[in-house]
Amino acid sequence: MFNPPNASRFFQLVWAIVDEIPPGRVSSYGQIASMIPPSEDWDAASMKRLAARWVGTALRKTPRDLPIPWHRVINSQGKISFPAGGAQAQRQRQLLESEGVQFDRRGKVDFSMVGWTGPAETFLARNGLLPPRLLR
DNA sequence: CGTTTGACTACGC
DNA sequence: CGCGTAGCCAAAC
Numbered sequence: 001m002f003n004p005p006n007a008s009r010f011f012q013l014v015w016a017i018v019d020e021i022p023p024g025r026v027s028s029y030g031q032i033a034s035m036i037p038p039s040e041d042w043d044a045a046s047m048k049r050l051a052a053r054w055v056g057t058a059l060r061k062t063p064r065d066l067p068i069p070w071h072r073v074i075n076s077q078g079k080i081s082f083p084a085g086g087a088q089a090q091r092q093r094q095l096l097e098s099e100g101v102q103f104d105r106r107g108k109v110d111f112s113m114v115g116w117t118g119p120a121e122t123f124l125a126r127n128g129l130l131p132p133r134l135l136r
Numbered sequence: 137c138g139t140t141t142g143a144c145t146a147c148g149c
Numbered sequence: 150c151g152c153g154t155a156g157c158c159a160a161a162c
Contacts, residue, residue: 029144052144081143
């Protein structure tokens with residue numbers, strides 16, 4: 001279950017994780033959700049397919065003054081979750097493209113190319129041990 | 137206080 | 150590959 005009183009804590013974890021995604025990389029709502037350990041407030045089982053939705057809710061409620069790379073989170077299909085063609089979708093796509101992320105004809109990103117592989121990758125990239133865009 | 141609405145996903149056609 | 154739907158919940162109306 002998802003305990004409302006502690007929603008803010010869940011949200012903060014989401015924001016903290018998203019903040020770790022390096023430029024030119026993307027992750028999905030579901031992936032972010034799976035990185036948050038279960039607790040008495042939310043268990044992986046009952047949130048199975050709903051967890052991702054909560055990650056989306058958390059991002060939607062991101063404070064204006066919290067500079068996290070929200071645009072690096074897309075859906076499991078590799079596509080931007082805002083209505084295609086909308087202002088928000090365009091902005092997100094532009095932000096990603098400015099980091100070198102490429103979209104195919106159908107507006108899809110290739111996770112095998114730019115999918116964030118986790119904290120380890122972030123660590124290596126930060127310490128100059130890994131060329132940001134040459135992994136894989 | 138009842139309804140509508142999501143920055144989702146897996147699955148079946 | 151695209152489209153519809155169940156899942157089943159807190160928030161915003």
